[in-house]
Amino acid sequence: DAGITQSPRHKVTETGTPVTLRCHQTENHRYMYWYRQDPGHGLRLIHYSYxxxxxxxxxxxxxxxxxxxxxxxxxxxxxxxxxxxxxxxxCATGLGNEQFFGPGTRLTVL
Amino acid sequence: TQLLEQSPQFLSIQEGENLTVYCNSSSVFSSLQWYRQEPGEGPVLLVTVVTGGEVKKLKRLTFQFGDARKDSSLHITAAQPGDTGLYLCADSNTNAGKSTFGDGTTLTVKP
Known part of the structure; x- marks a missing residue:
C-alpha cells in the first residue's frame, strides 16, 4: 500500500465547467501518473510527472x-x-518498474 | 508504439476450475508486470518478471514469461470467487518511468 489518496471520489459536473482532481501520496515516490479508464480502452495515460x-x-x-x-x-x-x-x-505513483494506484475518481460530465 | 494484446477479453468459470490468460506484445518487453483490479478499486501489482523463460508462483497463480520476452501467461489453479477481477499486463520502461497497459482480461469465478 503506497498511501495514495484521491479526492473527490465521485463528482458530477456540467459541460464547460473546470474540474480539478487531486492525488496525494505519502511514500515520497518520484514518479506520479494520471490515467483514465474506459470500457474497451483499458488504462490510458493522460499526463505524468518525474x-x-x-x-x-x-x-x-x-x-x-x-x-x-x-x-x-x-x-x-x-x-x-x-x-x-x-x-x-x-492516480498512480511509480517506484522502479512498479506502479501503485489510488482508489480512483468517478467523474460524470452532463 | 507498443501494443499489448490480452486474451481472452472475458472469461467466466466455476469455482475450482483452472484457467490461463495471455498477454502478447508487439515488441520485446522491458519488464512485464501483472496487476489485478477488483471492481471499484485501483489495480494492484501481483508480480514483475524480467528474464526470458522466468516462472514465478504466487500461491495458486503461476506467471510465465516467454523466452523471447514478447509474451506471458498467467495460470490460476483451482480458481476461487475471490480471484474475480480484471487482470492487466503492463510493460514498464524505467528510462521514461512510464508503463503501457493491455486492455485486460475480465475474470468471473462463480461459486
Whole structure:
C-alpha cells in the first residue's frame, strides 16, 4: 500500500465547467501518473510527472493539464469539461518498474 | 508504439476450475508486470518478471514469461470467487518511468 489518496471520489459536473482532481501520496515516490479508464480502452495515460514541476504529456492529454508543486501532490485539471471526459480517473505513483494506484475518481460530465 | 494484446477479453468459470490468460506484445518487453483490479478499486501489482523463460508462483497463480520476452501467461489453479477481477499486463520502461497497459482480461469465478 503506497498511501495514495484521491479526492473527490465521485463528482458530477456540467459541460464547460473546470474540474480539478487531486492525488496525494505519502511514500515520497518520484514518479506520479494520471490515467483514465474506459470500457474497451483499458488504462490510458493522460499526463505524468518525474519530479516537482517536471511533467509531460501522455497519449490522451488534450483537454487536460497537470501541476506538481510538491512531491506528494499531483493535480489534474479539466479546463472545460466535456461529456467525452466522463470516465474513471486513477492516480498512480511509480517506484522502479512498479506502479501503485489510488482508489480512483468517478467523474460524470452532463 | 507498443501494443499489448490480452486474451481472452472475458472469461467466466466455476469455482475450482483452472484457467490461463495471455498477454502478447508487439515488441520485446522491458519488464512485464501483472496487476489485478477488483471492481471499484485501483489495480494492484501481483508480480514483475524480467528474464526470458522466468516462472514465478504466487500461491495458486503461476506467471510465465516467454523466452523471447514478447509474451506471458498467467495460470490460476483451482480458481476461487475471490480471484474475480480484471487482470492487466503492463510493460514498464524505467528510462521514461512510464508503463503501457493491455486492455485486460475480465475474470468471473462463480461459486
Amino acid at each position: 519530479g516537482v514541476k517536471d511533467t509531460d504529456k501522455g497519449e490522451v492529454s488534450d483537454g487536460y493539464s497537470v501541476s506538481r508543486s510538491k512531491t506528494e501532490d499531483f493535480l489534474l485539471t479539466l479546463e472545460s469539461a466535456t461529456s467525452s471526459q466522463t470516465s474513471v480517473y486513477f
